[in-house]
Amino acid sequence: MSTTVTLKAVQRRFERSQNYRSKICTLSPREREGMHGSRFALIEGNSILDAGDLEAVQRWCRDAGVLSPRETVVAG
Secondary structure, three states, rough: OOEEEHHHHHHHHHHHOOOOOOOEEEEEHHHHHOOOOOEEEEEOOOEEEEEEEEHHHOOOOOOOOOOOEEEEEEEE
16 A cells, blocks of 8 residues: 655655755746756756656655655645
8 A cells, every 4th residue: 555745745855865965846837848848856956967757756755765665756
């Protein structure tokens, strides 16, 4: 059975695990145009490392060890 975790909760988990050097940001509609429609970006300093949808957010968080395989991220 899967447990849902809010986007805000995983963003906080991720930032803490990275000592606040990297973060997951929600892109504005204008920013999305330049990122091929991606809703989220992985940012370190002033650089965008990757962009994607909720599945990408889950992947980034799992790679960082802050989201278990039984947890699913939900926006909202």
